[in-house]
Amino acid sequence: MxxxxxxxxxxxxxxxxxxxxxxxxxxxVIVLVILLMSxxxxxxxxxxxxxxxxxxxxxxxxxxxxxxxDEEGEVSGITRxxxxxxxTTGFLGVSRDxxxxxxxxxxxxxxxxxxxxxxxMARRWHFFxxxxxxxxxxxxxxxxxxxxxxxxxxxxxRKDLHSIGASVVDHLRFRRPKGEAARHYNVLQKxxxxxxxxxxxxxxxxxxxxxxxxxxxxxxxxxxxFGGRQSVRTIHFIVAWALVLFTIIHVFQVIVNGFWNNLxxxxxxxxxxxxxxxxx
Amino acid sequence: MSEKSRLTRRNFLxxxxxxxxxxxxxxxxKLSESPWFVKILxxxxxxxxxxxxxxxxxxxxxxxxxxxxxxxxxxxNGTFMPRNPAYLAMAEGGFAGYRLExxxxxxxxxxxxxxxxxxxxxxEQITRHxxxxxxxxxxxxxxxxxxxxxxxxxxxxxxxxxxxxxxxxMGEDGSSPYYESIDLEDAFHPQTILAYELNGxxxxxxxxxxxxxxxxxxxxxxxxxxxxxxxxxxxxxxxxGGKGGYWEDRGYEWYAGI
Numbered sequence: 001m002x003x004x005x006x007x008x009x010x011x012x013x014x015x016x017x018x019x020x021x022x023x024x025x026x027x028x029v030i031v032l033v034i035l036l037m038s039x040x041x042x043x044x045x046x047x048x049x050x051x052x053x054x055x056x057x058x059x060x061x062x063x064x065x066x067x068x069x070d071e072e073g074e075v076s077g078i079t080r081x082x083x084x085x086x087x088t089t090g091f092l093g094v095s096r097d098x099x100x101x102x103x104x105x106x107x108x109x110x111x112x113x114x115x116x117x118x119x120x121m122a123r124r125w126h127f128f129x130x131x132x133x134x135x136x137x138x139x140x141x142x143x144x145x146x147x148x149x150x151x152x153x154x155x156x157x158r159k160d161l162h163s164i165g166a167s168v169v170d171h172l173r174f175r176r177p178k179g180e181a182a183r184h185y186n187v188l189q190k191x192x193x194x195x196x197x198x199x200x201x202x203x204x205x206x207x208x209x210x211x212x213x214x215x216x217x218x219x220x221x222x223x224x225x226f227g228g229r230q231s232v233r234t235i236h237f238i239v240a241w242a243l244v245l246f247t248i249i250h251v252f253q254v255i256v257n258g259f260w261n262n263l264x265x266x267x268x269x270x271x272x273x274x275x276x277x278x279x280x
Numbered sequence: 281m282s283e284k285s286r287l288t289r290r291n292f293l294x295x296x297x298x299x300x301x302x303x304x305x306x307x308x309x310k311l312s313e314s315p316w317f318v319k320i321l322x323x324x325x326x327x328x329x330x331x332x333x334x335x336x337x338x339x340x341x342x343x344x345x346x347x348x349x350x351x352x353x354x355x356x357n358g359t360f361m362p363r364n365p366a367y368l369a370m371a372e373g374g375f376a377g378y379r380l381e382x383x384x385x386x387x388x389x390x391x392x393x394x395x396x397x398x399x400x401x402x403x404e405q406i407t408r409h410x411x412x413x414x415x416x417x418x419x420x421x422x423x424x425x426x427x428x429x430x431x432x433x434x435x436x437x438x439x440x441x442x443x444x445x446x447x448x449x450m451g452e453d454g455s456s457p458y459y460e461s462i463d464l465e466d467a468f469h470p471q472t473i474l475a476y477e478l479n480g481x482x483x484x485x486x487x488x489x490x491x492x493x494x495x496x497x498x499x500x501x502x503x504x505x506x507x508x509x510x511x512x513x514x515x516x517x518x519x520x521g522g523k524g525g526y527w528e529d530r531g532y533e534w535y536a537g538i
Contacts (some may be wrong), residue, residue: 044413045413048415053408053418054415055415055416055417056353056354056355056415056417057351057352114308115308115309116309118411119532120530120531120533121312121318124318124322124325124531125308125321127533127538128320128321128324128329129324130324131324131327142497180284209538211410211497211538212332212499212537212538213333213342213408213496213497213499213538214336214497214538215336215537216343216497217336217341217342217496220333220340220341220344223343224343229408229410230416232414
């Protein structure tokens, strides 16, 4: 029994992530962080969101990161969602900059690139890294198809799809897969990666295109399918935060499922699998 | 490994992560201020311009809307009342003394009164104005086709850009007049007009009276208001900051297609 335990603790290593996948993963990490933060700086130039083609159809924006001044001249940050006001001083609407000065800005300076209110520069960062995101994405999809990474590792099998319920239960109980099962992504993981690669990222890019007055002219009216230019801006914003939500869950899963093992596998490629041991 | 040392390692890593993030953020600010890096970032704009010009047919038109979709109030942005005594005096007189100067690389330089401009082939369009800040508004514009004006003065073979010199000084002291420039592909686009009417009425001062540019496939800052003089040039590096526009001289992209 003791011998089994020793081998059990050691487990076996296998080569999980190929070099291109690791490389493209970390490029994506850097690119997405910069896109989010420069995007928030761009948002701060007009920190309100609308639905429809335009911003001035007589309907107030449904989200505003603004401010108000009381009788004593005290400025507070106000987040208005569907007409309801929330005091968010210090974080949204009004916050301190690196020098500690309170100022009116939608998102705080520590969340934006550049840290200062600087639309022209934020746009430069955003569009340069947007190109990297597109190129990296094209490379990833091309590589995944050519190397069959997509078919082998990411597309759920029929068996996978039948086990969604069981997988949900496993996740809720934080039960870690062992042995053979740990060599593959589980079905929820596969669906999450698929939707990020083929739904969220393409959508956020497409919504970026939709804000371009030049690309709007490519097929007049296509932006209207998504509700209009201001809707497209709103969807771009929401999908960006959906990607943040994915990242939080992703990192959480990495931490609870063996932080060092997972991190190492995304750096060196090698992942350690714990063999299946009976519970007795 | 004891619980204590694990916590210290976690603490250490957290601190390392926070320190690294702070350094990275400070680094982004520093990089934004270093010319070489800004130049690299500028490749994004070049790529965007090339690709958009490649995929977009020359005459592809921006979406047009119906009267029902008009913004109740067309927002004024940037200058709403030029700090320019000569302009204000002219506005007082209903722009009767206004003359648009057209010069540079043209065969027949000259001046045009508002009546001359109104006599040129015109176009009316209900379009969406997209500001670089993020907002949009829909307005109905009527104006002279820029192509008709340029055909009237005949461009010289070396002509490449049209520069719009404006009456509104951007500096508090009356300095730095607004200006913009577009290339000939945009200048001859059917929706490129010198607008003199907004929503069926004479263009108000806050929206750029008596003439403003409409360039529907680019962002708002390209659409110069209070246009006083057109200068056709081969390149614009000798004008003001040399980047082809007031905002371009302050870091915005010359090509504002996105």
